[in-house]
Every structure is written in structure tokens, then in C-alpha cells.
Amino acid sequence: MIELIDFQKQYKHNTIYEPTNTVFPGNSISFLMGKNGCGKTTLMKCIGMLENYGGSILFDKQPLPAVRNQCMIIWDDTPCCQNLSGFQNLMLLSEDKCSKKEVRQTGEHYLKHSVLNRKVKTYSYGQRKKLMLALADLLKPKYLLMDEISNGLDADMMDELAAHLNSMKQHCTIILTGHQFGFYEKVAEHVFVKGKTTVTEVPPEECAAGSLEEIYHAYTAQT
Template identity: 30%
Template sequence: MIQLSDVSIQFEEPILTNVSVTFQEGKIYGLVGANGSGKSSVLRAIARLIKYEGKIEVGGSNVTQAQSGFQKVMYFEHSEWFDYNLTAMDYLKLYSKLWKSEVELKEVVSYWGMEDYVNRKIGKYSLGMRQKLLLSLYALSTSRYLIMDEPTNGLDKDAVILFKQWLEKEKVSGKLIVFTSHYHDTIFELCDAVYEIENHQLNLVDQ
């Protein structure tokens, strides 16, 4: 469970004001909103990357106080975080070790079709290639809490289908998934609930 209790986020302008919402395990949640509404900020707060007021609990631990709660969350915001001098295999090996994953690296590479470039430096990748690598890191994670910022960014139609199939499998395994995306993205069809950030609140728009 991820629970926000009276959470407020503010930079130059308010993002959220006294928001309370609970996300349950074994479900998929989508967040939408206009550009600049603060979708990414909500995920960053859950991942303890920005300051906020109120309380956020992950699996029963307050992420502002307990490192164990923070470690339960898998979050890799976007492909610009990658070191372009490293390869996809460098990241796969690192995340496999960090998460003590039992998933075979070959399986992940094959699923996302990365065989031709997995040992090439990331600086030579297209956006779609980098996004597949990003998603493969989620596949290696043993976390039960996956938070994802625009996960279909740069993916072609076939890769989106692969992502949807993987997402459904993760849900069946009992994982809690929260992602942001733009309006009308077809992956919202998989959501158990969709929230819109509007007027500094998380408003339930579809369930």
C-alpha cells in the first residue's frame, strides 16, 4: 500500500494541497494532468526525492523517516538519467545486483529485443532504445511498488504492446503500479483507477 495523508507539495506555485489518497497492491493507477500540473512531482515525493508536507507511507513505513520504506519503491524517472558512457548491460548487471533479482538477464534482453545493442554505449541509443532499457530495469526489480513517469515515451506500437503485457503480469503478481502519462494514452485502459491533478487536488476521474 502507498498512502498519502494530507500531503502538500509547493515550489513557486502549489502542486498539491492537503491531498489524501490510498493506492492498493495488486492494482494499477494512472495520473493525468496538464503540462506543469505536477504529475512527476507526485512520484518524486513518493520516492523521497523532493520535500513535501504531510505523510507518505509505503508498505506501512513513513518514507520521510524509514529508509526501509524508501527502499521498497522502484523509480527511474526518465532515460536522461542514464550515463551515456555505460551500456545497457552495465545497468542490467547493476540493478540485478542491487535488487538481488532472480530474473535472468537474457530473458529481459530478449523480451525487450535489446540483443543488437545491449553492449553498445547508451549515448548511441535512440529514445526508444533507452526507454526499453529503462523498463527492463523495472522488470529486474524485486520491488512490489513500481512508480513510472510516462513509461511509453518513445516506444513504437509493438513495444507498447509488450509493455502492456508486462504490466498486466506484474499486476497479477500483486504489485502496485502508479504511472503518469498524457491524456488519451491507451495504457490507461489497464488502470483500476485514474486520477487527474487539477486545482492542486488528485481527483478520481475513472474507476
């Protein structure tokens, strides 16, 4: 699980998070939704200690430095080395955790052989997303955060990703953010809404009673 304890974040006089206590449960898929610019990606940056923040964030009671190599964030802009091929990126970023053959096989599960050998700068947005998913498969992180992961993926890939996430959660704490509610409804077990300055967990019975879109409108209207 990932725990926010008295977590707070502000940029000069703009408060993004007032002191917040939230738990993203372990071995399950949590979905965090909110309006554009409300601070979902900022939370991910804080979880990865890329931004300074107040309070603490614990991973199964441990701070990030103790679990760094088990943590992975897939960003919406899918950062990778643009001048290298997809395969080279996987080799580079998988940090020798897998053999060349495994890297090739995993990569080809998501992308065609010819695409994998092309430079990433020629990739479409969706292909870059798939490359990052292949990387997640190789690294097998214990804490996986995905920012707008469904953007740019085709329908087949989204179905496959949903099934894949459901199998991954057995050994992984997953937090997703995004806006394509149709996709997240298939996978989300715990739903959180980022309001103006707080994160609220939506009770399971409310999730069962309404669609994510209804919940989104209901909760964001309050802020």
C-alpha cells in the first residue's frame, strides 16, 4: 500500500494539497480522478520524490529510498531516449534485469519486430505507451503508477491492458489516473477523487451504485 500521511503541497501561495491522509491499498488497483490541472500528476511526482512536499509518503511503511528499485511511474509523456530504438530503450531502462532474449520477447508482445527496431522518435503516442508497458513487464515493480495510461491506446490494447493490470495486481500496488472512465471502470477497485485541495476516497457502495462519470461529476461539482 501507499500511504499519504499529513501530505501537503503548495507552490508559493497556491495550495494544491492541504494536509491529507489517504491510503492507496496494496495488491489492488486504485483510480484517482479529478479535473485537469488539479494536481494528479503533481501527486505522482511527489510520490516519486521529484517534488518537495510536506508530510510523508510511505510504501508499506517504508519511505521511497528503501523501495526505489521496486517503484515505477509511467508518465503521460512517456519519457524515453528518442534517438534510440524501442529495443535499445528496453535494454537500457530494464537495467540488466532480463536477458536480451526476454527483452526482445516482451517488447514484441506489445510492438511488432520492425517497430521495436525503429527509433522511438518515429513512434506514435500509443506505440510509446506500449513500449512503457513492456518496460513495466520487464521491471516487475511492486508499486506501479500510471498517468493517463489509456490515452492513445487502441481498443484491443486497452482490453489487453485491463486484463494485464488485473493479473499484475496480485503482486503490485497500482495507482491509475485518467479521464477515459469506460476503461477505468473495468479495472478500478478503489476510486479517489482529487478535489480542490483534498483527496477523497469514494465509498465502495457509491462506486457500485453509479458510473465513474456520475461520481466524477458529483464529487467535482462539490469543489
